[in-house]
Amino acid sequence: MATVVNSFALDGVNAYPVIVETVTLHGQPSVNIVGLGDAAVKEAAQRLQAALSCGVFDFPKLKVVINLAPSGMKKSGSHFDLAMAVSLLHEDGQILAIKEDLMGIAFIGELSLNAELRPVRGVLPMAIAARESGLKKLFVPVENYGEANLVKGIEVYAFKTLFEVVDYLRGTLEYQPPVFSQAVRPPSATDGLDFFDVRGQEVLIEYTVVAVAGGHNILMIGPPGCGKSMIAKRIPTIMPVLSEEEALEITRIYSVTGHLRECGYLIQDRPFRTPHHNASTNALVGGGSPVVPGEISLAHNGVLFLDEIAEFNKKALDALRQPMEDKVVTVSRVNSTGTFPANFMLVSAMNPCPCGYYGQARCRCTDYEVLKYRQKISGPILDRIEVHKYVQSVSFLNPSEEDHGPRSADLRERVQKARDIQQLRFAGVPYINSNAQMNEAMIKEFCSLDSDSNRLLSLAFEKFQYSARTYNKFLKIARTFSDLDASEHIRKQDVSGALMARDMDKDRSGMLVV
Amino acid sequence: MNIYWLWLAALKGVGPVTLRYLVMRLGSPEAVYTATQAELEGTEGLRRQVVEAILESRSLDQAKRTEELMLRQEIKLLTFVDPLYPTSVNSFANQPAVLYYKGTLRPAQARVGIVGSRRCTTYGKQVAAEAATFLADQGITVVSGLAKGIDSYAHTACLKAGGYTLAFIANGPDICYPAEHRLLMDQIIENGAVLSPYPPGTRPRQEYFPLRNRLLSAWVEQLLVVEAGARSGALITANYALEQHRRVLAVPNSIYSPESYGTNRLLQSGAELYLEPKQLVNKVHELPQQLSRDIGTSELPIQANATRKRTEPEKEISSPQEQAILERLFANNSENPVAIRDFLDLVDGNLKALLTLLCSMELEEKVIISGQTVKYFQK
Numbered sequence: 001m002a003t004v005v006n007s008f009a010l011d012g013v014n015a016y017p018v019i020v021e022t023v024t025l026h027g028q029p030s031v032n033i034v035g036l037g038d039a040a041v042k043e044a045a046q047r048l049q050a051a052l053s054c055g056v057f058d059f060p061k062l063k064v065v066i067n068l069a070p071s072g073m074k075k076s077g078s079h080f081d082l083a084m085a086v087s088l089l090h091e092d093g094q095i096l097a098i099k100e101d102l103m104g105i106a107f108i109g110e111l112s113l114n115a116e117l118r119p120v121r122g123v124l125p126m127a128i129a130a131r132e133s134g135l136k137k138l139f140v141p142v143e144n145y146g147e148a149n150l151v152k153g154i155e156v157y158a159f160k161t162l163f164e165v166v167d168y169l170r171g172t173l174e175y176q177p178p179v180f181s182q183a184v185r186p187p188s189a190t191d192g193l194d195f196f197d198v199r200g201q202e203v204l205i206e207y208t209v210v211a212v213a214g215g216h217n218i219l220m221i222g223p224p225g226c227g228k229s230m231i232a233k234r235i236p237t238i239m240p241v242l243s244e245e246e247a248l249e250i251t252r253i254y255s256v257t258g259h260l261r262e263c264g265y266l267i268q269d270r271p272f273r274t275p276h277h278n279a280s281t282n283a284l285v286g287g288g289s290p291v292v293p294g295e296i297s298l299a300h301n302g303v304l305f306l307d308e309i310a311e312f313n314k315k316a317l318d319a320l321r322q323p324m325e326d327k328v329v330t331v332s333r334v335n336s337t338g339t340f341p342a343n344f345m346l347v348s349a350m351n352p353c354p355c356g357y358y359g360q361a362r363c364r365c366t367d368y369e370v371l372k373y374r375q376k377i378s379g380p381i382l383d384r385i386e387v388h389k390y391v392q393s394v395s396f397l398n399p400s401e402e403d404h405g406p407r408s409a410d411l412r413e414r415v416q417k418a419r420d421i422q423q424l425r426f427a428g429v430p431y432i433n434s435n436a437q438m439n440e441a442m443i444k445e446f447c448s449l450d451s452d453s454n455r456l457l458s459l460a461f462e463k464f465q466y467s468a469r470t471y472n473k474f475l476k477i478a479r480t481f482s483d484l485d486a487s488e489h490i491r492k493q494d495v496s497g498a499l500m501a502r503d504m505d506k507d508r509s510g511m512l513v514v
Numbered sequence: 515m516n517i518y519w520l521w522l523a524a525l526k527g528v529g530p531v532t533l534r535y536l537v538m539r540l541g542s543p544e545a546v547y548t549a550t551q552a553e554l555e556g557t558e559g560l561r562r563q564v565v566e567a568i569l570e571s572r573s574l575d576q577a578k579r580t581e582e583l584m585l586r587q588e589i590k591l592l593t594f595v596d597p598l599y600p601t602s603v604n605s606f607a608n609q610p611a612v613l614y615y616k617g618t619l620r621p622a623q624a625r626v627g628i629v630g631s632r633r634c635t636t637y638g639k640q641v642a643a644e645a646a647t648f649l650a651d652q653g654i655t656v657v658s659g660l661a662k663g664i665d666s667y668a669h670t671a672c673l674k675a676g677g678y679t680l681a682f683i684a685n686g687p688d689i690c691y692p693a694e695h696r697l698l699m700d701q702i703i704e705n706g707a708v709l710s711p712y713p714p715g716t717r718p719r720q721e722y723f724p725l726r727n728r729l730l731s732a733w734v735e736q737l738l739v740v741e742a743g744a745r746s747g748a749l750i751t752a753n754y755a756l757e758q759h760r761r762v763l764a765v766p767n768s769i770y771s772p773e774s775y776g777t778n779r780l781l782q783s784g785a786e787l788y789l790e791p792k793q794l795v796n797k798v799h800e801l802p803q804q805l806s807r808d809i810g811t812s813e814l815p816i817q818a819n820a821t822r823k824r825t826e827p828e829k830e831i832s833s834p835q836e837q838a839i840l841e842r843l844f845a846n847n848s849e850n851p852v853a854i855r856d857f858l859d860l861v862d863g864n865l866k867a868l869l870t871l872l873c874s875m876e877l878e879e880k881v882i883i884s885g886q887t888v889k890y891f892q893k
Contacts, residue, residue, distance in 0.1 A: 202855050203886045206865055222885075359884055364633035366662045372694040390885025397853045397886065459877050485866075493866060496873030503885055512643055512670050514701045 012338030027063035035068030082109035119143035121258035200399030214480030215434025222391030271302030291338035518543035610711035617707030630664025630740035648791035650677020685718035731755035742776030851887035
């Protein structure tokens with residue numbers, strides 16, 4: 001009779017139960033692991049032999065067959081080690097007096113050659129899967145304790161070594177939950193950042209608030225060193241505080257990618273991701289085999305900051321189109337398919353022209369060159385970025401020493417209020433929760449203009465020769481402006497605010513090109 | 515018949531002078547092609563090398579290939595015997611005898627060249643655009659070189675005003691250089707022509723440009739040099755124009771501006787001072803008198819001009835804040851932009867109110883907003 005214990009395998013950001021079956025047969029001594037494991041799973045044979053041969057246990061001198069069921073699905077990772085070791089020891093009769101039912105326990109952990117337990121990635125989704133499949137107990141390496149403990153409704157046991165696990169199963173060890181010093185909140189990227197420190201950029205900050213409040217994406221255009229990154233980094237500080245559900249979603253993704261090993265706790269800050277502009281398409285949207293999440297999923301519920309967006313590979317950028325629309329991305333490969341959440345705010349920055357000093361006396365770029373440079377970002381992507389603002393360098397704005405920006409906490413409050421209004425407006429509409437996501441019909445319903453505002457808008461269209469498709473963008477931004485003031489209707493000042501949110505379109509009319 | 519022209523133009527050792535001479539003496543390129551050794555040797559004034567070159571390369575293969583390429587690319591041939599080839603250019607025997615062009619050529623019409631540096635300033639752009647628009651309105655052809663900067667602005671402004679423009683390029687007419695002028699080139703072909711002394715397939719090279727410049731300057735009656743650095747191609751064009759006794763006008767600018775070093779030098783060495791587009795119509799040099807009249811009373815009109823601008827009545831002031839904003843923009847030299855935040859004190863720190871005010875002012879053409887700055891609107 002084979003011994004059967006529970007473990008889990010990862011599929012995207014989800015885990016599914018895997019049954020580890022072990023049997024010893026008469027034959028030439030060997031270890032065979034079947035069930036479509038990758039190299040890490042196959043190598044477990046070596047780790048098992050070493051860990052079981054360190055004096056306490058005996059490695060059976062028989063033919064050992066370990067099966068990972070369901071056997072038709074590809075599995076990867078080193079976290080099956082513990083389950084294999086326990087089932088082998090039980091099968092070989094080395095753990096006889098078992099205090100409780102093995103089937104009620106799930107095992108996760110990698111073995112070292114000295115039989116210590118090592119942390120693994122993806123513990124959070126596995127713990128969730130354990131709860132869903134009705135298991136009572138989950139055994140994890142001690143480093144993964146915090147992460148597994150985030151899931152309520154399941155008992156998590158953390159162990160340092162395989163010996164402890166076996167002793168506990170034999171009933172010879174009194175289990176002591178590990179003690180952690182409190183308040184080990186890992187330092188986050190946004191710690192100590194505040195818009196208070198940004199001097200002289202009031203106008204830009206106002207538009208940043210609008211972008212965050214309405215879920216609009218923003219593009220900052222300015223010369224090198226004018227403070228674009230400084231502002232981008234502070235955007236997470238004014239986004240609404242993470243709800244527990246959102247935090248869990250983020251932690252789940254980070255758990256799968258292995259980013260959590262250092263902190264091992266619930267992520268409480270909105271992510272801020274800044275991929276370098278040589279990032280590949282797969283690095284951005286996710287890929288590989290097995291499929292792992294990319295930067296846009298790591299920025300889920302947070303900010304994806306693309307600095308020098310014009311330098312990004314055009315193909316990689318265009319791959320963002322669909323996830324920006326759907327807020328999820330599905331990455332398909334021959335062997336596996338992964339669906340990852342990707343609800344991020346796109347913050348991007350670029351130079352206005354090849355030399356970077358457009359509009360200043362020192363710039364000698366021709367209009368044709370400027371347009372060519374700007375066309376590096378494809379139309380569909382630009383289309384999804386509602387707010388385009390020029391950034392002037394601080395030296396030009398010349399703020400005084402005691403000047404300072406508004407406090408992030410105050411801005412966050414304004415954002416939260418505007419978001420609450422939107423939540424109410426779109427209650428009952430699935431998949432839509434911000435002004436930026438409104439469709440044509442909703443724009444018609446929620447963005448009606450009075451005659452005064454209408455006149456203003458048509459005047460601007462005439463003067464700057466905007467294209468028809470920008471019309472809806474102005475309306476959406478105007479809607480957010482009025483939400484920030486808790487106004488029911490779009491007023492004239494909201495429209496004029498929106499009209500100043502698209503600097504690049506305005507430029508276009510001033511250029512002398514065919 | 516084209517094929518013999520192409521053959522003759524591609525012959526090594528036969529330059530434009532020889533080509534013209536050969537065709538004049540023998541009647542046509544075909545006659546040159548079919549001429550026997552005795553006939554050629556009997557032709558007076560032909561060097562031995564030329565005769566040898568003709569006799570040795572009687573193959574029409576390359577010419578056929580070029581002709582095919584031209585057909586495919588809709589490139590036409592303009593030879594010096596063509597009535598569309600200006601006589602004023604033909605008077606120089608060293609001008610290319612064969613040109614390749616795309617577009618439509620019109621019979622004799624007044625032509626003004628506008629040239630300048632590639633890396634130009636906003637000032638240069640403004641001057642070039644103004645002149646080209648004016649010329650287009652007057653039905654005068656604008657001639658330039660399809661280069662970046664001033665050239666492209668001259669072409670573009672002319673096209674936008676519905677004018678007719680010619681572009682002289684230093685590569686085959688099937689190639690667009692610089693690449694970003696693709697659209698512009700197409701537009702010029704539609705409303706004018708792109709001409710080149712080089713056969714299709716020729717890539718641009720530095721050493722090709724002087725010939726293009728010499729052709730351009732010969733083609734025009736007047737040449738306006740907008741901006742030119744110390745070693746600018748526009749200066750080369752201007753020098754050719756002077757050699758060819760064309761009227762050369764140069765745009766004055768600050769003596770400290772590196773973009774205007776060349777133009778200021780041109781002025782110093784006797785080029786005509788350009789002050790307004792009207793000068794480009796007057797063939798008669800009546801500027802000196804005008805100038806002297808202005809100089810006599812220079813103090814007054816300039817002052818009057820300045821004060822008039824300050825109290826321009828056409829802009830209606832609707833609120834005290836607006837008044838204050840406009841006044842401050844003036845005080846800061848109306849050319850320079852001012853940060854929006856500097857006006858926050860006028861509205862008690864209410865940013866939104868300020869944005870609303872500025873937005874309406876922009877739509878009423880009182881100010882120009884660019885990012886976080888405002889500047890005074892000037893026509």
